[in-house]
Amino acid sequence: MKRIKARPFSKDTPFRKNIPVYFAASKEALSFARELAGETAVLLEDPDPSLLRKADGPVILLGNLSNNRCVKELYYQHLLFTDRTYPGPGGYELRTLLDPFATGFNILHIGYSDSEGLEKAAASFKQKQTKEGLPYLCEIRAAQYPFDPILAESLKEQICDPKDPTAYYTAPIDQKGFAAYFTGDEALRKEYNAAWPIILSQDNNEDLHLKLKTRVSAWRLMEMTGMLDDDLREEAENLFYRWVESREGLARIDEPVYLLPGYPRQNHGLLPAMGIRWLADFFLRYHPELERPRSWKEIADRVFSVYQDGSWKPICDGLCHGWSMSQPVMAEYGLYDEKHGYFASGGARKAAECAIAVVNNEGWMPSSGDSTLKRGFQGTLLAAAAEYYQDGRYLFVRNMAPFWRQGNLDWTSYLSRSFDIGLEPVLPEDHIGVRVIPMDPLIYHAWDAFPDRSELVVASTRPPEVPLEKCFDRLTYRSGFDTQDEYLLIDGLGGGSHSYDDAMSIVDYEKFGVDFVVAEDDLVNNETENHSMVTIIRNGECEKVPSFPALEEVRQEPDGSVYLSMILKNCSGTDWKREIYRIPEVGLVIQDTVTAQEKALYRITSRLRTPGRATLKGNNLLSRRTNGNGETVWFQTASAVSAPCRFSAVEKPLASAPPRSEKKQEPDRFSRIQNRYFFDQRYRLEEDEFCLTSYEQEMILDLQPGETVRFTNLLCPSKEPVSTKLFSRNGKIWATAGNREFSTPFAAYPFWQEMEKPAYSFPPASLTTRFDADVTCLKALNNGRIAVGLKSGQLFLRNPNGEWTEAAKTTGEVHDVLLSDGALFAAFGECGLARFDTNGNLLWQKEIQRVATVYPWWELHTPVPLTLRLVRYHGREVLAAGCGDDSLKFFDFDGTLLESFYYYIGVPDQIELFDINEDGVNEMVAGGGCLACRSNVRILNDRLETLYEFGSEGWTSHVTCLRCFSINGSPAVAMGVNHRNNLKLFQFENGKEICRINQAVAGAVTDAVYLPNAELLVGCTKGKAVLAYDLNGKQRWIQYCESGLIRLLERPEGVLAVSESGELTLFSAAGEILNRWNTGRPIQRVAETEKFLFFLCGQELWMLLL
DSSP states (O other), X not given: OOOOOOOOOOSSEXXXXXXXXXXXXXXXGHHHHHHXXXXXXXXXXXXXXXXXXXXXSOEEEEOOTTTOXXXXXXXXXXXXXXXXXXXOTTOEEEEEEOSTTSSSOOEEEEEESSHHHHHHHHHHHHHHOBTTEEOOOEEEEOSOOSSOHHHHHHHHTOOOOTTOTTHHHHSOHHHHHHXXXXXXXXXXXXXXXXXXXXXXXXXXXXXXXXXXXXXXXXXXXXXXXXXXXHHHHHHHHHHHHHHHHSTTTHHHHSSHHHHOTTOOOXXXXXXXXXXXXXXXXXXXXXXXXXXXXXXXXXXXXXXXXXXXXXXXXXXXXXXXXXXXXIHHHHHHHHHHSTTOHHHHTTHHHHHHHHHHHTSOTTSOOOOOSSOOTTTXXXXXXXXXXXXXXXXXXXXXXXXXXXXXXXXXXXXXXXXXXXXXXXXXXXXXXXXXXXXXXEOOHHHHXXXXXXXXXXXXXXXXXXXXXXXXXXXEEEEEEESOSSTTSOEEEEEOOOOOBTXXXXXXXXXXXXXXXXXXXXXOOOSSSOSGGGXXXXXXXXXXXXOOOOSXXXXXXEEEOTTSOEEEEEEEEEETXXXXXXXXXXXXXXXXXXXXXXXXXXXXXXXXXXEEEEESOOEEETTEEEEEEEOTTSOEEEEEEEEEESSOBEEEEEEEOOTTSOOTTXXXXXXXXXXXXXXXXXXXXXXXXXXGGOSEEEEEEEEEEEEOTTOEEEEEEEEEEESSOOOEEEEEETTEEEEEETTEEXXXXXXXXXXXXXXXXXXOBOOSEEEEEEOSSOEEEEEEOGGGOEEEEEXXXXXXXXXXXXXXXXXXXXXXXXXXXXXXXXXXXXXXXXXXXXXXXXXXXXXXXXXXXXXXOSOGGGSOXXXXXXXXXXXXXXXXXXXXXXXXXXXXXXXXXXXXXXXXXXXXXXXXXXXXXXXXXXXXXXXXXXXOOSSBSSOOEEEEOTTOOEEEEEOXXXXXXXXXXXXXXXXXXXXEEEEEESSSSOEEEEEEETTEEEEEEEEOBSSOEEEEEEETTTTEEEEEETTSEEEEEETTSOXXXXXXXXXXXXXXXXXXXXXXXXXXXSEEEEEETTSOEEEEEEOSSOOOEEEEOSSEEEEEETTEEEEEEO
């Protein structure tokens, strides 16, 4: 197509003879408008907003969102943001909007928040006004912003580097534009304009559709208000036209998942659709000769069409993406749309009611799904609903969060606005007690609308199996809205986009200003076992968890007691019923009943996840926390079970928090926009308690149809430590808290104590040495040697004769080592790579440089080399390192970087070498292990060409193990994944990959071996299971161990399984237990030579003769 010319306009606003000038003023500004208008202008008091599109002359507006309907229209059109918050007390803004509706005339705005600001604005305007007209206006004197001002200050310190090839995606270009608009800061305006060459270089890059809306939003504001440099305007218009017509524009939303009637939408469609809608209107107004924008508008409107009838729920069920990405843009469209369908139909009100429900009493939205506390608050939707519906309840909940986190702090998907019209907050009394948020029929019927592909777009993991009227989206209980009050949140929907299988889980339980039970899952820790719920495994295999529980009963008594009953049917051959009883002033009693529908071996586990460290005494958990008032608060449980059970308290990372290695920084002026600061504010944990404790109660048992097991747990928060107990009396379960006893509605049953652990003998192993620092690397080298790397940077070698030498000393913890022809290579620290000679002398040392990616959230904090291998590269042997910046880096033996190969969205720390194509040369078999978007495994030849790519289990799956071997003369790769179909075996024959095994087993797969004589693949998991499958994918046997497994070793008798608790179990090829030992201490690492098994227990290295 022909190049588009930039739309014409005049930045000045001349007053011409016979052309009226309209002054449209709020009532309070009328006297100022009269003085400014003089005798020739047309003075209008708060006219209908149709004036903006029909005026036959310039329009001058005086007012803000609260008092001027024309300003309100521009606010809804995303062109002005003047309200009672911005520009704040005594602040004002004078702006020229350059012919925003293609009438041929400018609109000028005299904006203010209060009378003082009005006086200042009018005085400044009067000085600029002449009989001939007005110059271009861009005078911003803001006293307050709708976001934390520290955010704008931090942007001044960030650069947009044109040398960074990812800057078009990762640099804060649009944020600088937004900040320049709000602040009027000339330096920020110049930086935004100076960054446009970066934007112009972005054509057809990956995932630009997610940037479209934000980029258009910033450009639209800057262009419409004259803050975009004139020499960029034509380039910008042509860029956006090409963008919409590209694969990252209209093509990304012109598909059934985003256009089908009756099917809910997802953020990857909603975000670009809003940007495309704005651009459609722009080109239709200023370039009406162009035909394509009419199709843009029609398709973008279809994306939002399902939210014009009272529906409110996007596919994005994760609390972060749902509320910080999808809902805000749905609200933006709902206000931009001239019919305001999302609001007028009541959909936005339903969303706002759910928003109230999912904010706890400290004003936090719990972390659930792909979440981050920094983005996880629905302030903009609550503010928009408060303004539109004139409902102060929404404002009350928004104000529960301090101002600095009410809006979106990183402007990822929407621009923070206050919608402040002076409305008074109102306590949402209707949300005190039990509140059930009904399931949106749009979600419930999604499988009917799109039955063939619903799994691909994850409306839910499984279709509903109970009536709609029994379903619920969220269920809450509050005793009040004070921070001392009790708050409970239960999830009523499992699966969904950016969310996981957590139906009927407890997402948050809070009292006295402390969260005691949480979800805290995220991109990495998203498996079902990382939720506060019951998980059920049948015969060692996982099945899809039902998505829609049925709410059976809600009962609230005058004394404040509450009874809730819900059920999730068809859970891996069982029905799981969850009952919750609130004892006023004490806490909750939760009873989970699992009833078998089929005969099977079941592993049933109840989990409660609590922030910080907790102590388990018998079957009672105890933790101590501090609330925002500095008070010490205690959390105690008492537990009872109906069958033999293991009780444990497992320390885990706080899911979406920074890694533990990232120490707390000294406070500075930018602290409160850092992710760590949010966690410190919410959980108030000391550095050595910055973790999460999963309280787990596990049963492994055979059940017949109709047989049941029960878990009963008392949760008791208190200001003082109290004794807690569950006991039976008169056919009921009673609870004790301190010196008080309380009856529950639950029928008594015989209680079991914790199972005694079997007494196994210590393995016939000998202690080889004890180290003075934590061991971070244990590796078997060639010729029977063992390498040990320490956190202190020391590196030791053990020769086959049992002699130890300190081989080298690095400056950081050792991650991996290689020994080749007398050369010792070490990967260490945050980005270190070094080579030593046989005497430990340093030959060279490299600081690995990060190669930027467009997805830094899928990188580690540094380009740390985690895995080293000697590989073939363009016909010669070189050193390869799998690094934290999602790259495989190749080095010559003198340390010269030969190439950095981008391993798409994953840290390639899983690397094996095997001759897959049988050409006599080993290929690289690589997968993203510690962090990855998808569990793709790539097989690369020495020219880094991808020969095969396989194994993905979709979003948030990552590789947990890779093993290569030959099966009947053909190369094969076994791989483990963290969830879904997580045990896989691929065989390669005649240039094709054949999937032999593709099973969903209990827990992340940590190792696999192939037993050629039995023709079995044996895998082990974090879920304590050892399972064997034949080459047809049929399970041959399963055994459970005492704890999660970390390693399998092929032995003549079968396999030796090593568990993290220190258990070593020898299985025959038929699955019989031949022997068991226990070290009595946890095993962290294992290495195997031809003769010995070395295992690490703390700082002690033990050796077992094989």
